[in-house]
Amino acid sequence: MSEPLTSRQRLLLVLLTFDAFLLGLLELFFLPLRLDGIVLPKLGDAPLPVTVVLAVLTTPLLVRTTAKVVRPSFSVIPLLVWVLVVLGMGATGPGGDLVLIQDWRALLLIGGGALPGALALGGGLGRPAKGVSGG
Template identity: 50%
Template structure:
């Protein structure tokens, strides 16, 4: 990868970290009339949808730099690492990661579609190797 590609890839990793932080901070949103409309204070984890949409996109963007699994999975690793860091290290002893169904839903919605995209990258890499070995 060229220097420009490395910088863009680093930007993708940074975006993954920022998205993980935003998704964690807005995970406890409720339909209580403060930020969202009032609807009996029902929990509304809108960031789960954001995670389900953005993590596969980041993996796809990273796979354009290289078909190596480690490179393509970098945004997912950065995202998961950020979630783990906020789970283990809490600023001032405050809990940021909720111990309920919303956190599990966020993990599943972010990790599963990204893992499927990583499988896509593995399949493309295998096809590229097969094409290369058939030529020789």
Template identity: 50%
Template structure:
């Protein structure tokens, strides 16, 4: 990281990850029940899973452009994961914000696994560029 501007960009990326985790958990129980979406018999519509699968790897990739070192590149992904787990397991008031069901597991997988793949690729390219022979 070259200067103060890079630290501000990293802080903005981490803040984006935190806000995305909150939004994704709030809208995770969205259903076709006639309240926000049309009434289709209460069929679940976890659109935030797709949002997590697309946004968290992009945040990790943007952080990796600042520095390919693990603490910098992984900061948005770890922030997203920590906030998601914190809000699922108790949150600020100690009560459960989201009760565990299949959508929660899919959200965790969709946000974490693609980010881990992107992070692994970034770290691998950095090692290859440094001339690592292992």
């Protein structure tokens, strides 16, 4: 049986989970950005899903950081929160609106955040515990 989390570990877990929540919201809401001259410069009205790059980089970072500073078994929490926020808020957004746009960018966001996060999770959970030798 493992020892309970310290107060510092609990605080870090709450902060990392809140980070995953905020990143999921920001990545979801800024996914429809286009080069249309409103927010970004006008360059042919092309879609620019920069939040996918953010998801690819930050989701595995949150998972690995949770495994390091809290405990590897808790590293699934930020990934689950991110997925639930993107899917839950995307399907039933504020006022019941559909926030998750229905095109290739939505698939790219979900895959770009969940797949690297799951790979980081599996890599962290697949390592033997410290002091245990593989035979």
